[in-house]
Amino acid sequence: REVIDAGGSAWTEPGAVWTNGPFVLERWTHNREIILKKNPLWYAADSVRIDRIRFAMFADTATALDQYQQGNLDSLDPYGGLTPTDFEQLREDPFLSKQMQITPTLCTHYYGFNTTKPPFNDARVRKAFSAAIDRETIVSASVKLGEPARWFTPPYVFASVEKSDALGIAFNVNQAREFLRQAGYDKKKLPPITVGVNTNDTHERIAESLVQMWKTNLNAEVSVKTTDWKNYLQNLRDDPPQIFRLGWCAYFPDAANFSESVFRSGSLENFTRWNNPQFDRLVDSAAHESDVARRRAQYRR
Template sequence: MNKKFVLVSLLVVVAMVLAACGGGGEKLAKSINMNLGTEPPTLDPDLATDTTSVQCDELLFLGLTDFDDKTLETIPELATKWEVSPDGLTWTFYMRKDVVWVHYDPATKKVTEKGPVTAYDVEYSVKRTLDPVTASDYAYVDYIIKNGQKFNTGEITDANEVGVKALDAYTVQFTLEKPAGYFAGIAGMWVNRPVPREPIEQFGDKWTEPGNIWTNGPYMLETWEHESKMVMVKNPKYFNAKNVSIETINWAMVVEESTAFAMYENGELDVSAVPSADLDRVKADPVLSKELYIAPYLCTYYYGFNTTKPPVDNKLVRQALSMGFDRQKLIDTVLKGGQKPAKTFACPGIFGSPAEDPNFPAIPFDPAKAKQLLAEAGYPDGKGLPEITLMYNTSEGHKRIAEFIQQQWKENLGIEVKLANQEWKVYLKTVHGPDTPQIYRLGWCADYPDENNWVLENFHSTLGSNDIKWKNAEFDKLVEDAAASSDPAKRKELYFKAEKILTIDEAAIIPIYYYTRVVCTKPYVERTYAPLGGEHIDKWKVKAH
């Protein structure tokens, strides 16, 4: 779920107000305090691209499908079942009939039911995402839908030609450009979640503000003080409300992990990401070490190049930069969280990724070869190299990583790279815009566990977001053919070749490491860990303590 991805801390604290006894006489807290890590750029599902926004949308809006936290299996949510035609081109989803839109008035605390959530709302949302007027940066995800790309790019202007249609109030049908066995996952993504036409048309860009917004998920929006805090309250009309234990989520927006972790240690927070600078101490502490959880996460940390800007328009320079720093040393001395050096864009656990294929070549740490490549590019010992700027979103962790790599490039290649940073919301606009930095930092986390979500949807020259502004005809054809194939072995073979072009032959990006989830949780918090999309906080419990 990127959406362009930045990892932000997910920090949880229990409020001191206690609810009635839970099942089996267990006393539970009714509120939980969490940290988003930054201001969400948007709460509009059709506009979301980042994990912060997606986390909020996960709690406010339902999708046709979701993913099982343990198995990664695509499971029903708003849909009850779906059918696929023999040719794989037509997907029909049958929806629940007990899901309603609700309006919450923060002033009076009144909850008003605004009518059923229907297939017409799904159709409206999909077409709205693809409408060029909406300017959704994630619209490319729906290019798999018939005429989705043509409508989004203005080649056609009739939305009725897009391959999504409500057959009746509770049946929605999608027609695809080509078979895609992973489409059930796409159908449940935030950009395809039903959104309410009435408040959107009434309030425009302000429709997601408290008092304006309608939602249909386990929570409603009570407060949004921008750059400060957000409060969500339990939706009593939610179809599974009886099983939602936590009634209020108080979201803070603390950017720095060190501040949040200090709050955790002070007893103010119940869950906290662990800053890399504190990890050795946490591992050695008899109490904190028992609260520490480290596990692989379906995300890759990488640097992208704007391949149109000198000198990184030269693949020799890009290759030199990629092999000019020591990934393992970065992990051992800076990150310390059991991460693995990345040799591919897609991480282990993604279908089609060659990350664990022993035949896929690792990107070497080879300063001598890197200096040779720089010389071949016309910059012996880095002399004459134009100024290069590496940009990252404001964060202590990202700064530490950037400074390590900056120093490695200086020591190993003799080049100076300038660092710059921007606040997350501004940074996303910069990276997605026409003037993408020469080198930029992002993380990509799976929206659904298939290589198509990684290589095609990120780096295809016309079918993906392509922030690197790169065009490689061979790569484009490989990922197109892989997307269209129903042969798993053939798809893996094609993705192997595509990843090699992307990360080694052309070095259009620098894969740096595969993420791990590094988090401390108090023993009285019962939680799940979502491998895809936002955390399912509606399934959590906090015991009285």
């Protein structure tokens, strides 16, 4: 806190920011590059073989990919904007395909419901919209990377629940319609619904696929509203739409960083505005539990 108070808006700049890892921030030329240098005070500094790391920033993906192909970059971050089409082309390239490495990440992309706005203040409606999503098709046709998720925490992080067909809400159109019927929407029509998405070709394509699924499976009228990233985040903080797209990448590989950070009431990242005291007690208890099996059982609940 004292670092932020002392540094103000510049607290993340070199010489001001505090870090405790194998590298420290040496230089940050905004919108151009970040230079990290080896931290001689790190506890295992002798094991660090790299003296400096340069992160280059580019305005567009095409330039970054061109720089990689010219040999000016050692690696290309998949979160730098590579599209599914880019990945397909790289897979088909006889040279670049051998350099491509696909590994799990500590990230989950999701569509959240604002639980304070109708009709999603009713859990049955939320379940209906979830059960109406064919996640396999979304991944295979729109994303072409990753794996379908029926619960929030990736199964390979510490203390996460293991994969099971019994968890989450499976794609089931009949069940989705039954959830809506239970919520009273067999006799009345769903209100107009807006899904918010930050401007991005892939995200927009996924959103349009979801809109079509909800129309086909639930006869729901859903419109997509796209906003640039900066204003999109501000909108989420001020007044989240009925449905919104977002992702969460953990700061450390533990189930606590997914469950607590995104869904605990009072969390700054809880844009769903969901509030469940029992859930809060469970994640608080799990966070203090040292036995992995007991922690996993609590997260499973």
